[in-house]
Amino acid sequence: MHLEPTDQVAGPSQVTPIVELRSVSKWYGNVIGLNNLTIRVPAGVTGLLGPNGAGKSTLLQLATGQLRPSQGVVRVLGHAPWNNSALNRYLGLCPEQDAFYEWMTGWEFVHTCARLSGLPMADARDATARALEQVRMTDNMGRAIRGYSKGMRQRTKVAQALVHDPLVLFLDEPLSGTDPVARRELMDIIIALGAQGKTVIMSSHVLHEVQGVTANIILLNRGRLVAEGNIQQIRDLIDQHPHRIVLRASDPRALAAKLVRCDDVVGLELGRKDGSILAETHAPDTFYARLAPISLEDGTAIEEVYSDDDNLEAVFKYLVNP
Amino acid sequence: MPIFDQGYQHWHGTLTGHTWRWLAIAHQGVRTQWQKKATKRVLVVAMFPALVLALLLAGWGLFEQQSALLEPFLFLIQGLPAELKAGPRSFRVPIWTILFNNFLYIEVIFSMLLVLIVGPDLISQDLRFNALPLYLSRPVRRVDYFLGKLGVIAVYLAAVTIVPIVLAYGAGVCFSLDYHVLEQTIWVLLGSVAYGVILVVSAGTLMLAFSSLSKNTRLVGGLWLGVWFIGNIAAGVLAGMVRADWCPLVSYVENLGRIREVLLDTKSAWEPIARIFPSRRFAENAYSSEFPWQWSAAVLAVLFGISICILSLRIRSLDRLR
Amino acid sequence: MMKMTLDPELPPPIPARPMPLSRRGAGAAVWTLFLLSVKQQIRAQRMFIVVLLCALPVAFAILARVYNTEFFQADDVEIALVFYFIPHAIVPLTALLYATGMVQDEIEEQTLTYLLTRPLPKWSIYVCKLLATMLVTGLLVGLFTIVTYVAIYAGSDDFWVKIFPVRALKTTALVSLALVTYTSLFGCLSLFVRRALVVGVAYIVILEGVIAFIPFLVQEFTVMYHFRVLSERWLDLRPSDWSIDLDTAPDAQTCVLRLVVTSLVVTAIAAFAFTWREFRVKTPEGA
Numbered sequence: 001m002h003l004e005p006t007d008q009v010a011g012p013s014q015v016t017p018i019v020e021l022r023s024v025s026k027w028y029g030n031v032i033g034l035n036n037l038t039i040r041v042p043a044g045v046t047g048l049l050g051p052n053g054a055g056k057s058t059l060l061q062l063a064t065g066q067l068r069p070s071q072g073v074v075r076v077l078g079h080a081p082w083n084n085s086a087l088n089r090y091l092g093l094c095p096e097q098d099a100f101y102e103w104m105t106g107w108e109f110v111h112t113c114a115r116l117s118g119l120p121m122a123d124a125r126d127a128t129a130r131a132l133e134q135v136r137m138t139d140n141m142g143r144a145i146r147g148y149s150k151g152m153r154q155r156t157k158v159a160q161a162l163v164h165d166p167l168v169l170f171l172d173e174p175l176s177g178t179d180p181v182a183r184r185e186l187m188d189i190i191i192a193l194g195a196q197g198k199t200v201i202m203s204s205h206v207l208h209e210v211q212g213v214t215a216n217i218i219l220l221n222r223g224r225l226v227a228e229g230n231i232q233q234i235r236d237l238i239d240q241h242p243h244r245i246v247l248r249a250s251d252p253r254a255l256a257a258k259l260v261r262c263d264d265v266v267g268l269e270l271g272r273k274d275g276s277i278l279a280e281t282h283a284p285d286t287f288y289a290r291l292a293p294i295s296l297e298d299g300t301a302i303e304e305v306y307s308d309d310d311n312l313e314a315v316f317k318y319l320v321n322p
Numbered sequence: 323m324p325i326f327d328q329g330y331q332h333w334h335g336t337l338t339g340h341t342w343r344w345l346a347i348a349h350q351g352v353r354t355q356w357q358k359k360a361t362k363r364v365l366v367v368a369m370f371p372a373l374v375l376a377l378l379l380a381g382w383g384l385f386e387q388q389s390a391l392l393e394p395f396l397f398l399i400q401g402l403p404a405e406l407k408a409g410p411r412s413f414r415v416p417i418w419t420i421l422f423n424n425f426l427y428i429e430v431i432f433s434m435l436l437v438l439i440v441g442p443d444l445i446s447q448d449l450r451f452n453a454l455p456l457y458l459s460r461p462v463r464r465v466d467y468f469l470g471k472l473g474v475i476a477v478y479l480a481a482v483t484i485v486p487i488v489l490a491y492g493a494g495v496c497f498s499l500d501y502h503v504l505e506q507t508i509w510v511l512l513g514s515v516a517y518g519v520i521l522v523v524s525a526g527t528l529m530l531a532f533s534s535l536s537k538n539t540r541l542v543g544g545l546w547l548g549v550w551f552i553g554n555i556a557a558g559v560l561a562g563m564v565r566a567d568w569c570p571l572v573s574y575v576e577n578l579g580r581i582r583e584v585l586l587d588t589k590s591a592w593e594p595i596a597r598i599f600p601s602r603r604f605a606e607n608a609y610s611s612e613f614p615w616q617w618s619a620a621v622l623a624v625l626f627g628i629s630i631c632i633l634s635l636r637i638r639s640l641d642r643l644r
Numbered sequence: 645m646m647k648m649t650l651d652p653e654l655p656p657p658i659p660a661r662p663m664p665l666s667r668r669g670a671g672a673a674v675w676t677l678f679l680l681s682v683k684q685q686i687r688a689q690r691m692f693i694v695v696l697l698c699a700l701p702v703a704f705a706i707l708a709r710v711y712n713t714e715f716f717q718a719d720d721v722e723i724a725l726v727f728y729f730i731p732h733a734i735v736p737l738t739a740l741l742y743a744t745g746m747v748q749d750e751i752e753e754q755t756l757t758y759l760l761t762r763p764l765p766k767w768s769i770y771v772c773k774l775l776a777t778m779l780v781t782g783l784l785v786g787l788f789t790i791v792t793y794v795a796i797y798a799g800s801d802d803f804w805v806k807i808f809p810v811r812a813l814k815t816t817a818l819v820s821l822a823l824v825t826y827t828s829l830f831g832c833l834s835l836f837v838r839r840a841l842v843v844g845v846a847y848i849v850i851l852e853g854v855i856a857f858i859p860f861l862v863q864e865f866t867v868m869y870h871f872r873v874l875s876e877r878w879l880d881l882r883p884s885d886w887s888i889d890l891d892t893a894p895d896a897q898t899c900v901l902r903l904v905v906t907s908l909v910v911t912a913i914a915a916f917a918f919t920w921r922e923f924r925v926k927t928p929e930g931a
Binding site: 068085088089097099101103115116117118120160 | 668670672673684754757758760763765766919920922924
């Protein structure tokens with residue numbers, strides 16, 4: 001499925017990509033990590049989605065120069081990241097693995113990472129304080145990391161990724177294992193970073209987390225690109241799968257009788273447990289526009305309307321499990 | 323009802339007793355260690371001395387029968403003393419004892435190497451990846467866990483000591499064609515097997531104790547090297563400086579050797595050989611080490627006791643795990 | 645499976661001029677890594693084990709003086725401990741334990757990622773760790789060599805006349821040179837071989853323990869041979885079983901040069917290998 005030029009929104013092709021992969025493949029022996037992947041990630045927050053084993057971490061490791069592509073070209077800020085240590089000054093990575101120099105305190109760890117990034121001593125001190133404040137770890141920064149909770153460890157990891165003020169941030173499952181409060185706080189931090197003009201690529205397999213921070217996603221499955229772009233637009237383009245809209249009315253059968261006459265309605269489900277009806281349509285905008293007049297007609301007052309699948313989970317399900 | 327709504331489900335089938343619980347751990351451990359190329363290579367190389375032992379025992383059997391098959395090798399036999407050529411059967415026990423003793427002396431190197439390859443991972447990796455709760459949260463006692471892990475070392479050590487001994491003994495018996503061979507040499511077999519068992523228990527327990535001390539397998543390997551390698555050198559150095567009878571006690575391998583000498587009664591075996599071969603080299607071998615074997619037994623017993631204490635402290639029950 | 649991507653026939657993106665990259669701060673980063681590596685080596689559990697190991701010669705010297713007072717010969721004890729036990733056992737095992745762990749521990753602990761994603765040239769990561777290892781082990785072994793001399797000769801007339809400081813310091817320098825060479829070798833080995841500990845032990849036992857004693861050309865490929873030649877030339881030692889003919893053996897400068905060049909070459913190979921190797925830190929290799 002290709003986008004028609006007239007339908008094309010201001011997509012990645014017309015914006016300078018911060019991260020670009022061109023026909024990139026990566027294999028480990030017989031196992032293919034990424035398969036002929038071409039993507040362009042613009043500035044802002046982008047969600048990198050996919051089930052386990054999709055290639056998200058491989059992509060992040062290629063972008064941060066930890067792995068060399070078996071084929072293809074990787075560019076970050078216009079430079080190839082493999083064996084390019086100078087580029088690392090502008091990149092920050094929050095890795096997935098829960099690994100630290102456990103004997104250090106939070107302060108020492110982030111400060112050491114700041115110094116390893118080349119910051120002079122005084123600047124490193126200030127940057128460390130700022131980064132720990134940003135992730136709300138100031139109160140616990142004097143304790144050894146081995147005594148931290150999971151949420152504290154995640155925040156410390158994010159802090160070390162931010163401390164040298166990178167232009168591009170790669171966050172590999174930054175919310176995994178965190179409690180709801182910590183999760184919300186970290187999501188707010190990520191949104192704020194995007195608002196500050198940083199490019200953030202956040203990988204996750206938890207859909208609502210990504211949906212909470214960005215509408216721009218890259219969806220991978222089994223090493224291949226499945227979709228990229230705005231969630232809503234991707235959903236609209238999945239024309240094999242009609243939109244599912246749930247309606248609750250005083251007289252569901254009467255409402256259904258009116259809806260069935262509409263050309264864009266391709267399916268109706270009655271007899272649901274909660275008394276609602278499920279309508280399937282290829283043209284949700286047209287459908288929604290029709291609802292108000294129908295609701296005003298006698299006997300078909302609509303009490304509730306919501307889309308069953310206008311979310312990332314539905315996109316994910318349709319694209320990953322066709 | 324979904325399974326996660328059902329709560330705890332007690333197993334209504336019949337559980338096996340504790341007698342064989344350790345076998346599941348041992349079985350898995352053996353399979354895991356078998357994956358290592360180093361394990362397979364050492365086992366293959368360790369078979370050569372066993373092959374040589376079997377061939378020598380078979381050859382001796384043929385020599386006793388004055389078999390025509392030995393005609394191509396007459397040049398080897400011609401230099402032997404007349405007393406030996408006239409009545410080889412009277413030297414059967416000494417020769418078998420010396421052959422088994424030398425085999426076990428050579429195999430101790432492969433034994434130490436095998437323990438170095440298969441041993442360090444056994445408990446240290448469980449500690450590193452926090453796998454102990456996986457064992458102890460099941461109806462597996464600490465002693466089952468310990469026996470299972472010991473079983474892994476026992477299988478590999480037995481493969482290079484006890485199994486080749488039994489097979490070579492069988493070959494020797496078959497080629498002797500004399501029904502007295504069993505009653506005369508059974509003590510050689512039993513002594514060798516007993517030594518094998520002592521080696522397994524002592525080396526296995528010591529390695530497991532080391533493995534429980536650290537999550538770093540390299541450090542555990544270093545501890546083992548210290549006991550084997552440094553102990554040997556230290557004993558030689560001390561003997562040169564202090565010139566005391568107890569100097570060999572510093573070497574773990576020397577202590578094992580002393581026990582082996584007692585179990586096989588090598589002193590008695592060398593005496594008739596020294597008598598018919600009056601050269602100095604054999605006369606020296608006729609005398610075993612000058613310190614009492616009870617000292618070596620005490621050293622090994624103390625090491626065993628310390629190992630058990632360490633294991634008991636390190637492998638704690640679930641509620642005390644950090 | 646539907647794939648939604650940009651039409652490949654669309655014009656390529658406007659090529660952005662790559663932003664200029666600055667290498668400022670690389671020196672500070674390297675220095676920080678060096679200090680971090682030193683701290684790691686001091687903190688490691690293995691430090692405790694190695695201290696015990698290095699203390700063995702001291703303990704043996706004291707034991708010999710206490711147990712064998714009548715027949716105690718300081719010269720013989722010096723040869724047994726300082727020129728056999730330390731260089732044959734303590735030095736190679738210390739180097740093996742530390743050098744094989746310097747990169748491997750970071751991989752197993754999964755902290756190597758933090759170093760690889762910093763503006764540190766990859767070869768400098770390896771070199772920093774190697775230098776930190778050499779510093780820590782060198783100080784440790786050197787200190788205990790001197791303490792061993794004190795344990796052997798303290799109270800004797802020879803101590804201030806013959807032994808300290810010249811002989812003790814020369815011996816310490818010799819031992820340190822051997823340690824540096826071993827550390828470079830085993831560090832390089834750990835990048836190419838998975839079971840570096842086992843291979844290292846085989847190297848120590850076969851090459852340095854056996855071949856080094858065989859008076860044949862191949863012994864010149866061992867560290868121990870050069871150590872012994874230097875011991876004989878600098879310290880006037882002549883142990884009978886070393887079988888070194890000083891007329892045909894290389895001179896002291898050549899020995900030192902060979903050891904230093906070997907260390908440099910092996911370090912360069914290892915740094916090159918480290919630079920081009922991929923480290924899959926997410927799942928520990930070999931786990």
